[in-house]
Amino acid sequence: MPVPDQPVTLNDLHSRLNATRVRTLLEPTSTAEVVDAVRAARDRGLPVSVCGGRHAMGGQQFGADAVQLDLSRLTGVRSFDPERRLLTVGAGIQWPALVAELERRSAGLDTPLTFRQKQTGADRLSLGGALSANVHGRGLRFRPFVDDVESFVLVDADGEVRHCSREEDYDLFALAIGGYGLFGVITEVTLRLVRRQHLRRDVEVVDLQEIETSFEERLGRGYTYGDFQFMTDPAAPGFLDRGVLAAYAPVPDDVPLTADPRELTAQRWQQLLTLAHTDKARAFDLYSEHYLGTDGQVYRSDRQQLGVYVDGYHDSLDGPPASEMITEVYVPRTELSSFMRACREDFRAHEVECIYGTVRLIELDEESFLPWAQGLRACIIVNLHVQHDEAGITKAADDFRRIIDRALERGGSFYLTYHRWATREQLLAAHPRLPAFLKKKHEHDPGDVFTSEWYRHLRRTLAG
Numbered sequence: 002m003p004v005p006d007q008p009v010t011l012n013d014l015h016s017r018l019n020a021t022r023v024r025t026l027l028e029p030t031s032t033a034e035v036v037d038a039v040r041a042a043r044d045r046g047l048p049v050s051v052c053g054g055r056h057a058m059g060g061q062q063f064g065a066d067a068v069q070l071d072l073s074r075l076t077g078v079r080s081f082d083p084e085r086r087l088l089t090v091g092a093g094i095q096w097p098a099l100v101a102e103l104e105r106r107s108a109g110l111d112t113p114l115t116f117r118q119k120q121t122g123a124d125r126l127s128l129g130g131a132l133s134a135n136v137h138g139r140g141l142r143f144r145p146f147v148d149d150v151e152s153f154v155l156v157d158a159d160g161e162v163r164h165c166s167r168e169e170d171y172d173l174f175a176l177a178i179g180g181y182g183l184f185g186v187i188t189e190v191t192l193r194l195v196r197r198q199h200l201r202r203d204v205e206v207v208d209l210q211e212i213e214t215s216f217e218e219r220l221g222r223g224y225t226y227g228d229f230q231f232m233t234d235p236a237a238p239g240f241l242d243r244g245v246l247a248a249y250a251p252v253p254d255d256v257p258l259t260a261d262p263r264e265l266t267a268q269r270w271q272q273l274l275t276l277a278h279t280d281k282a283r284a285f286d287l288y289s290e291h292y293l294g295t296d297g298q299v300y301r302s303d304r305q306q307l308g309v310y311v312d313g314y315h316d317s318l319d320g321p322p323a324s325e326m327i328t329e330v331y332v333p334r335t336e337l338s339s340f341m342r343a344c345r346e347d348f349r350a351h352e353v354e355c356i357y358g359t360v361r362l363i364e365l366d367e368e369s370f371l372p373w374a375q376g377l378r379a380c381i382i383v384n385l386h387v388q389h390d391e392a393g394i395t396k397a398a399d400d401f402r403r404i405i406d407r408a409l410e411r412g413g414s415f416y417l418t419y420h421r422w423a424t425r426e427q428l429l430a431a432h433p434r435l436p437a438f439l440k441k442k443h444e445h446d447p448g449d450v451f452t453s454e455w456y457r458h459l460r461r462t463l464a465g
Contacts, residue, residue, distance in 0.1 A: 002027060002029060002035075002039040002041065003041065003247070004024075004025060004027070004041040004042055004045065004215060006024060006025060007021060007025045007026070008022055008023065008024055008025070009022070009025070009067065010022045010129070011026070011028050011052070011063055011255070012119045013055055013057055013058055013060075013062070013063075014054075014055050014056050014057060015056050015123075015324065016058040016322065016326050016387070017322075017324050017389070018058070018326070018378070018387070018389065018394075019058065019059075019060045019063060021060070021064070021065050021454060022066070023050065023063060023066065023067050023068070023069040024047060024066060024067060024069075025068055025069065026069045026071060027068065027069065027070055027071065028072075028073065028074045029074070029075060030075060031075070031188075032154060032156065032188040033187050033218060035070065035075075035156045035186050036156050036160050036161075036162065037067065037160075038160070039156050039160045039450065040159075040160035040224055042068040042450065043158065043159070043160065043450050047066075047067065047068050048066070048068070048137055048449060048450060049064075049069075049070060049186070049450055049451050049452070050060065050062065050067040050070070050178070050451070050452060050453050051069075051072065051074070051129075051133075051182045051187075051451070052069065052070070052071050052129050052168070053071070053072050053073060053092070053095075053126065053127025053129055053130040053312075054073075054095060054123075054125050056123055056125040056126055056130075057130070057277075057418065058327060058348055058418075058420060059328060059417070059418035059419055059421055059455045060418075060453060060455040061133075061134075061181040061423055061453045061454075061455040061456070062130075062182065062453065063454055063458075064453045065270060065411060065454065066171040067453075069089070070186060071093075072091070072092055072093035072129055072186075072188070073093045073095075074093060075082070075092055075093035075094075075188060076090070076093050076094040076098060077090070077091045077131075077165070078090050078091075078102055078105060078106075079091070079189060081106075082421060083106075083112075083114060084108055085255070085327070086114055086195070087192070087193065087194065088102075088103065088189055088191070088192050088194055089150055089189055089190070089191040089192075090102070090128060090189065090190060090192070091126075091188065091189060092127060092128055092129025092132070092153070092187045092188050092189060092190050093127050093129060094127065094128050095124065095125050095126060095127055095128070096126060096128075096307065097124050097125070099116065099128065099445070100115070100303055100304065100307065101222060103116070103194070103197075103215065103303070104116050107197065111303055112197075112396065114194040114195065114196065114197070115194060115195065115196075115197040115301075115302065115303040116192060116194065116195070117140070117143065117149050117195045118136075118137060118138035118139075118140045118146065119131065119136070119138050119306050120136045120138060121139055121228075122308060122310065123308070123310035124307050124308065124310065124416070125310070128192070129187040129188075129190060130152060132178055132190055133149055133177070133179070133181055133182050133187060134146075134179065134181065134460055135179030135366070135369055135372075135373070137361070137363055137374070137380070138226070138361075139227060139228045139306070139361055140225065140226055140362075140457070141219065141220055141224055141226060141227050141248075141362050142220065142225065142226060142362075142364060143238050143363070144364045144365065144366055144367075144374065145179070147179065147366060148193075148366075148368070149192060149193050149371045150178060150190065150191070150192065150193065151166065151192065152164065152165060152167075152169075152174075152190075153165050153174075153190045153191065154167035154186050154187070154188050155173065155177055155184070155185040155187050155188070156185050156186040156444040157201050157446075158185065158445065158447075158448065158450040163185065165177060166191075166323075167368075168210060168254050171446065172441075173185075174262070175368060175369055175370045176369075176371075176438075176441055176445070178337055178369045179366075179370070179371050179373070180370070181368040181453070181455065182451060183446070183452075183453070183456055184442065184443050184445050184446065184453060185445075185446075186451075187302040195302075197265045197302055197303060198225075198251050198254070199225065199253070199254055199256050199258065199299055199300070199301065200225065200249040200250060200252065200299065200300050200301070200302050200303040201249065201250050201252045201256070201297060201298070201299050202222075202247055202248070202249055202295055202297070202298050202299075202305070203219075203247070203248050203296060203297070204247045204292045204293050204295060204296040204302065205238075205293075206244070206245055206246070206289050206293065207229075207237070207244065207246050207340055208242055208390060209241075209242045209243075209244070209314050209338055212229055212246065212337065212338075213302070213334060213335075213337065213338075215246055215248075216334075217317075218390040219248045219358075222250065223250065223251060224248045224301075225250070225251060226249040226250060227246065227247060227248030227249060227361075227362075228246075228247060228291045228359050228360065228361045229244050229245070229246045229358070229359065229361075230244050230245045230247075230288065230292075230358070230359050231243070231244035231341075231358050231360065232281075232285045232355065233277065233281050233284075233355040233356060233357055233358060234239065234281035234282045234284075235281075235348060235349050236281075236282070236287060237281075237282060237285075238255075240345055240348075240349075241344055241348065241355075241358070242341065243346045244360075245289050245292045245293075247292055247295075249302075251302075252299060256299055256300065257283050257299065257402075258300065259298040259299050263294050263295050264295075264296065265293070265308075265309060266314070268307050269291070270309050270311050270314075271311050271314055271317065273288055274314050274356075275309065275317065275318060276313075277356045277357055278318055278356065278386065281308075308378055320388075321388055321389070321390065322388070322390075323389055323393065323405070324386075324387060324391040324398060325356050325384040325385065325386060326384070326385055326388065326401070326419070326420055327383070327384050327419045327421060328382075328383055328385075328401045328404055328415060328419050329380075329381065329382045329383075329413070329415065329416040329419060330404060330405060330407075330413055330415045330416075330418070331363065331373065331374065331378035331379070331406050331408065331413050331414050331415065331416075332378060332379055332411045332412070332413035333376065333377070333378065333379075333411065333412055333413070334362070334377060334379045336377065336411040336412065336413070337360065337379040337381070338400070339411060340381065340407055340408060340413070341381070342409055343407045344383075344404065347403055347404075350446070351399075351400065351403070353385060353400045354386040355383055355384065355386050356385065358382055358384060359380075359382045360379055360380065360381055360382075361379075361380040362377075362378070362379060362380065363377075363378050364377060365377060370434065370437075370441065371417075371434055371435070371438045373414060373415075373416050373417065373432075378413070381408075385400055385401070385405065392451050397420075397422070398420075398422035401420060401422050401423075402422060402423065402424060402427065405423055405426070405427050408431075409427065409430050413431075414431035414432065415427070415431050417432065418455055421454075421455060423427065424462075425462050425465055428459075429463075435459075435463065437458075439460065439463070
């Protein structure tokens, strides 16, 4: 695959804060083409970066002056084994296409099969990106995505094809899952499948002090998915405290799916997102009203994880250029209320504009080399409004660092690649294996063939 010099500027779709001029953009359609591209770049002394859905906000998918590989055309189905419950697909396939493929392949099976978990909030995200970021969804008893991966094919820094699993090349298996694209190009993924189920959504509006009991009670009754969307109006008594708890319980397959379910359309999401910026109290009232209206609806276990993402929703809002940025922190579940109280005081004192936020659960990751899930944790996701000027970005960096500090004070940690604003001290406190991770990176890729703006920033910060 030739590597021409055709510079182009790329950016992520959500934050729009990662404009990066790459040397060229290539769209391989096979592992062989990826091999050719990596070898051609290596022979010319050029770095390589990899992207899929382009939603990542921390810069891990782009590298300045890099040969950019976009895997969005690498989507073919290689094999389907219903007896072993395995599906092998190109790493560029995105969730809607994967759902459709699994529906087609499961037609006629006594036990329809599907995936177990995906990221929420957007669907046009690649499977290879999910593996590289070691994502999670709204599962109540799940480990991160590493637990759903049987094996994968990776093209390494020498342009060699590696087959990585728990039985073969395990060192690279553990490094590349949650390795943020730094150990090679993942071209195929073999995904572990689960039985597709019918789930009933149960919804209530509760306060944070009830959450721990509510989650535990639902876990004891076999609920499999759930999350808590909290109020973001700083003037309200329920700020970062009251919220909508939606949980999903398996029901027998002969319980019919809701024929005409009440759903949030793109137009309705746009309205809610606008109100989240202009009238947070009204936004929460409408959101909770909608979700309470869906109480008792029955969904398929895969499709209930899909959702609407409104492309460019910020374009319709008045004001200077801006977007939302995410951070996700993890605290011991017993520290959730304490953490949220501290954030409530901090957000009011520093006028932090939180647009929306969620609490979920995660279990311990014992397989990936650089795990972000370091125990039984509550996951707190906050989305802050960030103005795209120097003052706005400086404020956002300060706000996110304080959130991270509140988590670290409670024995917690944070997700590495949502932004590049964590300090050296915060990085090492939350992820003490980072130096060993970078050492492994050098062992597998001494010439830094695979790079990104996030990786370059990480190296500078830790050297600092």
